[in-house]
Amino acid sequence: PSSIESELYQWWTERALFSPDSHAPGSGQPYVIMMPPPNVTAVLHMGHGLNNTVQDVLIRFERMRGRRALWLPGTDHAGIATQNVVERELAEEGLTRFDLGRDAFVERVWAHVRETGAAILEQLKAIGSSADWSRTYFTLDEGLSRAVRETFVRLYEEGLVYRGHYIINWCPRCLTALSNEEVEKEEVDGHLWHLRYPLGDGSGQVTVATTRPETMLGDTAVAVHPDDERYRGLIGREIRLPLVDRLIPIVADEAVDPAFGSGAVKVTPAHDPADFDIGRRHSLPSIDVMTPEARISLATPDRFQGLDRYEARRQVVAEFQAAGLLDRVETHRHAVGHCYRCNTVIEPRLSDQWFVRMEPLARPALEAYRDGTLRFVPERRGDDYSSWLEGIRDWCISRQLWWGHRIPVWYCDATGCGKISVSRHDLNACPGCGGPVRQDEDVLDTWFSSWLVPFSSLGWPERTPDLATYYPGHTMVSAPEILFFWVARMIMSGLHFMGRVPYTDIYLHGTVRDTQHRKMSKSLGNGIDPLEVVDKYGADALRYSLISGMSVGTDVILDPNDLEGSFAAGRNFANKLWNAGRFILSNLPGPARPLAGSHPRVIRRDELTLADRWMIARCDATVVEATEAYQRFRLNEAAAAIYRFIWSDLADWYIEQAKPRLYGDQPGGDVARAVVTQTFDVALRLLHPVMPFITEALWRRFPGRSAADSISVARWPRPDARAHDPAAVRDFGVVQELVGAIRAIRAEYGIPPGQAVRAAVTAESPATVAAVEQERGTITRLAKLSQLTLGESRERVGGHAALSDGTAVFVPLGEAIDVGRECGRLGSEVDRLARLVQSQEQKLGNEQFVSRAPSEVVERERQKLTTWKEQREVLTRKRELLGCV
């Protein structure tokens, strides 16, 4: 593979075959897939491998079907992830980004990005991805940045972007706010501490339960349910908050669940979203007791200041215990949020952030699903989509990072003005008073640029020809993990800014996992490097193995400890195909004598042998099967159908039976060559989306191809009614079965491979008799016979078999045979048939069945019974002849 793949890829690129511009304009309807842009610093892993292979299969399929296929690639600046990479680099030099300052840091990230240069795109090429690289974008490009500003400003003008003071998810390591989607909930076994809070007048106490005792430093109330009898008398009274010695009120709030814990809850408006709401309802103060790094801040007693949140937790608990105020500690399983980039535990934090009001955007997106505009594969994923939209919450889009699209908002500091300006272009002065302005320090969520990709990558907000041609697109191929991050948001932005959904088909494939069903990851060390597989077995083998191991909606399991086992199927198949191709080519007349004149379409039908007709019919059936499977996103089924056709039908049977005709200058050779060339050509085209390299390499070698011809733009095969030939399929099937039966008898009796045997065939059906006559040579050769006779043999000793159509086969073996053994074999065969006959008679004797089952089913079952009875009689007679006891 390595000797052909990179060379072919280069040739494809030089010919610009992956660009729809290279096709004649208007030659077909556009077909567009937007590639999920990998992070600019990413290294190719199996997830990318699977995702991009699927897209490549679909785009190549549609390209060959004549569509103007555009697969649009790009990279994502990946705010947090990329900033983290460069900050780690700096840390090795003993520096932080603050040492460099904002401008120098951003320049440093750019340098890093330019230097590593989206290596992942090169890696995608190595697995054969036929994206249109001439259109590659980067989410921080000028054009896409303009689109980001345009959308921000428009949404602001429409009242859909706002600034607010709320509890958000804060990562104390990345030092930024995160959206709800960027928080990964993880179930952990934690504790529930029950703390006693004394009443202000010392007349008693109230027990509250918490999973985060350190937050009590910022408590500003205790809340109980208004109807809770136990606390009715306490509402309005005060608690003397231990450790900080502050008087806080007891309030009544419906949000409190009387059944949980003690029914009383501590309220920390600055550190819990639910408490924040309670605080607002009761006009409670918010006391922020933590720094951005999640250390205890100044607004607390001295001894806590500067403590890490977990140290503070221990200390608070210890002090409660010492004071006799720790009621009890329970173990408690609950979900804790973690940062999706660094896995640090999220701290809910009160701060000023920018938000997008989502409900107005979600409504049309939901409608597009409900009215059938959007189709999900697998269908059930649509439920995830709609339930997420139904419960959608506002999107926090500001990030306290330096790497990203800076928020286009300027604040005027002039006294008496204080205007906030949201602008499409940079401002130097306040539009209100002309005074000095400063831009918002924050950048936008990375996903705020990627949600625009279906149109921003085509030039929006400019009205470009690309935008007119390629929006809306068609298929989105993605992992379910980014359904909410990206896919759903693109639909919302597409509807809002373009008035149409960006695509209609959403294919969500599974996840690549190891044999323990763990997601492959760098930290677990259970990953497989796709490039290592490409190196060892070739991109085609990688692709085939991924595609064939993947059915709609299920995960792909691969064994990182057994690359051979995981990819042998693909490698073996590629090798098989290569050798079949070499064999066919070596038996064709040279390129000087094109085969046009011996094309099967112009060969007279009466020149075709039964095997030829069967091959052509099988080929046609495979075209139908594979095409339908590709269309239905059942890529593994397409791959399996083509595999079966190439390996079993073409290599094992057709080529084997045609060899005498193919060798040298034999009669009928031109017909066999035409059939094998035609059907192999079709097979290569059908397989090309999955195994692009080897199919191209072989296809180009066939006579009649010009140097410029590429299979990647060759026409997709169409079904041909003339190929339909059920009789040939059935009759050649009998031939195959017959050969198999004789081979089995040979193996059973240990006949040496080199020794020919005789065979007698007793067939009732005239079609079978004719088939055996027509393929006499094939049967003789493939079963290694010295003689093939039709009709009953007078010999008694030998091997017997019965075919499914009732035809009996007898292989006389003279003294070579062990009579006792054959008697035993026949006996068990007769028994098997007798059991079948019995259950079948029972079934047909059942009046319910005969009357209620469809008549054709009943008829079919009757037919089976007849065949089995006949076979039983034949074998019983043989037993008698052999003198079996």
Added chain:
RNA sequence: GGGCGAAUAGCUCAGCUGGUUCAGAGCGCCUGCCUUACACGCAGGAUGUCGGGGGUUCGAAUCCCUCUUCGCCCACCA
């Protein structure tokens, strides 16, 4: 706590609208073959209470209920 998915050969999985792919494929395993396209191959073969139990039906791997195990998603009971 809610919702969803999976469980079929040693392994990874097909089996779509109950009855002709009905018990399958690939890998692995066993036997025999270096038969000149291919040993990454050829030929032949073994292996299954279709997770357990119940039900619907003339008929269930397939539909329904239930249990068990595994996985995923969602969720502000502190």
